[in-house]
Amino acid sequence: MTISYAFSEFETIKYIPRRQLYKAFQRACDRWSKVIPVTFVEAKTIESANITIRFIALWCKGESLAYCYMCGKQAGVNFDATTKWTVKQSLFSDTFDSNTYNFESTAVHEIGHLLGMRHSPNMNSVMYRTSLGKMNLSREDVEKIREPIHLSPVPTVSPATSTAEMRYMVMM
């Protein structure tokens, strides 16, 4: 299965080059692709994308970094535009301050939701509710994503009003 994604041209952040955002998102996707037969590719246009990615000011400012949603065949990830993001691959590099969040790590988490993953109470999991900058899937993450229920991701899942959708509306 192939899932395409695209970033909004207008609802975005200016201080990270677009190409770097794409690369970081692809790296996040690839972490899941390594363990399940799902491939993520850049969509040619945002209209044709399975997943739309936007940076918007989230209503729950300061509490949430991102959320994802699914509505029929459309899915999206919205990142908080007021959060300071980095695409550096190490969360703990010299230049970090505590208000900077790792885009790739957050993307791994949100993609996990889109693939059917719920939050994990385990701090080693990329599905832990709070951002700890984790990017590597834990053994538990790999086992869970490989469970058969998780192998019907984005384009085929759930009409808009089902409880399945609600499950994905969970905040980061």
Ligand SMILES: [Zn+2]
């Ligand atoms: Zn979450």
